Amino acid sequence: MINNISLIAINELRRLFKSPFAWIILATTQFLMAIFFYLLLSQYMGASSVTSGLTDIVVSGMYQIYGVIMLLISPLLTMRLITEERRLGTIKLLVSSPITITELVLGKYFGIMIFYCLILLMINLMPVSLMFGTQLDLGQIASGLIGLLLLMSTFAAIGLFISSLTSSPAIASISTFGVLFLLWIINFAGINASESMAEVFAYMSLLKHYTNLLTGVFNSVDVLFYIIVSFFFIILSIWRLDAERIYG
Amino acid sequence: MNSEILISVQKLSRSYGQQRAIEDVSFDIHRGEILGFLGPNGAGKSTTMQIICGVLAAHHGSVNINGYDINEAPQLAKNHIGFLPEEPPLYNDLTVNEYLNYTAKLRGIKKNDLIGAVSLSKERCGLENVGSRLIQNLSKGYKQRVGIAQAIIHSPSVIILDEPTSGLDPIQIREIRELMRELGEDHSVILSTHILSEVHSLCDRVLIIDQGHIVLDQSLNQLENSSTEPDSIEIGLRNPPKLESLLCIEGIASVKNINKETLRINFNTKSNMIDTIVKKSISENWGLFKLKPEGTSLEETFMRLTHDDSDRLEKKIIQND
Numbered sequence: 001m002i003n004n005i006s007l008i009a010i011n012e013l014r015r016l017f018k019s020p021f022a023w024i025i026l027a028t029t030q031f032l033m034a035i036f037f038y039l040l041l042s043q044y045m046g047a048s049s050v051t052s053g054l055t056d057i058v059v060s061g062m063y064q065i066y067g068v069i070m071l072l073i074s075p076l077l078t079m080r081l082i083t084e085e086r087r088l089g090t091i092k093l094l095v096s097s098p099i100t101i102t103e104l105v106l107g108k109y110f111g112i113m114i115f116y117c118l119i120l121l122m123i124n125l126m127p128v129s130l131m132f133g134t135q136l137d138l139g140q141i142a143s144g145l146i147g148l149l150l151l152m153s154t155f156a157a158i159g160l161f162i163s164s165l166t167s168s169p170a171i172a173s174i175s176t177f178g179v180l181f182l183l184w185i186i187n188f189a190g191i192n193a194s195e196s197m198a199e200v201f202a203y204m205s206l207l208k209h210y211t212n213l214l215t216g217v218f219n220s221v222d223v224l225f226y227i228i229v230s231f232f233f234i235i236l237s238i239w240r241l242d243a244e245r246i247y248g
Numbered sequence: 249m250n251s252e253i254l255i256s257v258q259k260l261s262r263s264y265g266q267q268r269a270i271e272d273v274s275f276d277i278h279r280g281e282i283l284g285f286l287g288p289n290g291a292g293k294s295t296t297m298q299i300i301c302g303v304l305a306a307h308h309g310s311v312n313i314n315g316y317d318i319n320e321a322p323q324l325a326k327n328h329i330g331f332l333p334e335e336p337p338l339y340n341d342l343t344v345n346e347y348l349n350y351t352a353k354l355r356g357i358k359k360n361d362l363i364g365a366v367s368l369s370k371e372r373c374g375l376e377n378v379g380s381r382l383i384q385n386l387s388k389g390y391k392q393r394v395g396i397a398q399a400i401i402h403s404p405s406v407i408i409l410d411e412p413t414s415g416l417d418p419i420q421i422r423e424i425r426e427l428m429r430e431l432g433e434d435h436s437v438i439l440s441t442h443i444l445s446e447v448h449s450l451c452d453r454v455l456i457i458d459q460g461h462i463v464l465d466q467s468l469n470q471l472e473n474s475s476t477e478p479d480s481i482e483i484g485l486r487n488p489p490k491l492e493s494l495l496c497i498e499g500i501a502s503v504k505n506i507n508k509e510t511l512r513i514n515f516n517t518k519s520n521m522i523d524t525i526v527k528k529s530i531s532e533n534w535g536l537f538k539l540k541p542e543g544t545s546l547e548e549t550f551m552r553l554t555h556d557d558s559d560r561l562e563k564k565i566i567q568n569d
Binding site for chain 1: 303398
């Protein structure tokens with residue numbers, strides 16, 4: 001089980017790095033985040049009166065922006081997960097091999113998650129560099145990091161599921177972006193609604209739970225929210241690929 | 249030949265939406281047998297093969313591989329299968345070695361045996377010299393070989409090849425056939441094709457499928473022996489007689505001019521017709537220079553079994569007019 005999952009995950013990663021795609025994404029995110037890091041840092045340095053701490057402004061601010069950047073980039077990374085296997089016909093190789101669909105889907109999911117962790121690692125070198133000169137609120141950073149990881153996991157699971165629906169990467173990427181964006185801003189839908197409905201919409205938003213974690217409020221409900229959403233879409237992907245054998 | 253049954257297919261049915269792809273397909277494959285799976289395009293060959301490999305699920309019926317049901321114990325059953333789909337399932341951005349290593353691991357080959365398995369399968373498919381090349385830079389023939397190498401890497405008891413020679417040039421076809429013959433010695437092979445001569449030169453048994461039904465399941469020997477004389481011949485005569493005079497000979501159904509000196513003669517009886525024609529040619533000085541039996545029995549059988557319906561259909565349409 002573990003062997004097969006890691007086999008698929010490692011192959012996924014290897015093929016990602018075989019193309020310039022992965023490198024370009026690493027470079028672009030790093031470059032964009034460096035700009036924001038600089039901007040946030042100079043904002044903190046230039047502030048006349050200190051209202052909140054360094055961690056709050058620079059680190060949490062970066063994580064906040066990073067979430068938005070990943071909202072844009074994640075669909076591009078997840079679109080090819082299953083669609084490409086279909087296009088190349090390698091899905092037949094995988095399905096006729098003695099591995100289960102669950103192992104295949106989990107392998108794909110972990111493959112992309114490892115890549116997300118890698119980006120996260122690169123990004124975090126910048127805030128870490130601040131530690132040489134000052135003190136950071138490590139608790140808040142940890143809470144923010146967990147939030148980011150959970151957010152990435154949700155992005156990956158939703159992208160994986162949408163990728164399993166089609167054989168066209170373009171369709172998968174645009175639909176994934178649409179769904180992620182909708183879930184990101186769904187709290188706005190509640191602006192004109194009754195108070196209780198507004199709360200429901202706000203609760204469904206990916207953004208709201210993330211903001212909680214970023215500010216250092218570690219609430220197990222927020223964590224569970226992301227875990228449940230990820231789980232739900234991973235299971236849907238497994239069902240979808242399984243159903244393809246029967247109805248496809 | 250060992251008579252142990254490796255694959256037993258029972259009453260398979262499968263449809264795509266409203267369209268029936270295969271219906272009530274049953275057959276067995278014994279160890280060491282090369283089975284030729286023949287049929288016109290869209291007859292259900294690929295569907296059947298994909299069901300056997302577990303890529304598609306059957307709506308009715310069962311597939312049993314080496315004692316394991318493909319639905320109840322898919323992992324165990326799939327261990328015994330090597331599958332090459334119509335399009336070889338290749339990752340273009342990997343090298344041949346990387347790809348074969350990956351597929352070997354997918355098939356559950358242990359780390360210690362990995363190097364041996366990969367190099368053996370490369371050797372068998374003639375891939376020793378391209379191991380470090382990217383798959384996307386290989387020619388079509390080599391890609392096909394990588395596809396076959398992938399299917400035999402775990403030395404499965406059954407190798408299933410879906411149109412392994414389609415799109416290859418004659419030299420590549422010959423090489424791949426040679427390879428398949430070799431594989432047939434210690435594996436069971438199912439290969440689908442619509443090239444009849446391929447079945448002739450390779451297979452022990454023929455299965456003809458048409459519109460989702462199996463219409464013939466016979467060993468090639470049986471098929472050959474059932475009719476040793478051809479139905480028609482192509483004959484070259486320097487001084488061809490009038491067509492009418494040829495038609496007068498008893499047993500000749502029709503004569504057709506292919507060109508000035510070559511005729512095609514169809515018989516309606518099979519006894520000694522060639523003999524009669526040669527005798528006539530000598531006595532009447534036709535100047536016989538070529539005599540070519542046409543249409544192997546397999547081809548006839550295939551045509552008869554798979555074209556009946558479409559003929560009927562055409563006739564119906566004509567009647568409607």
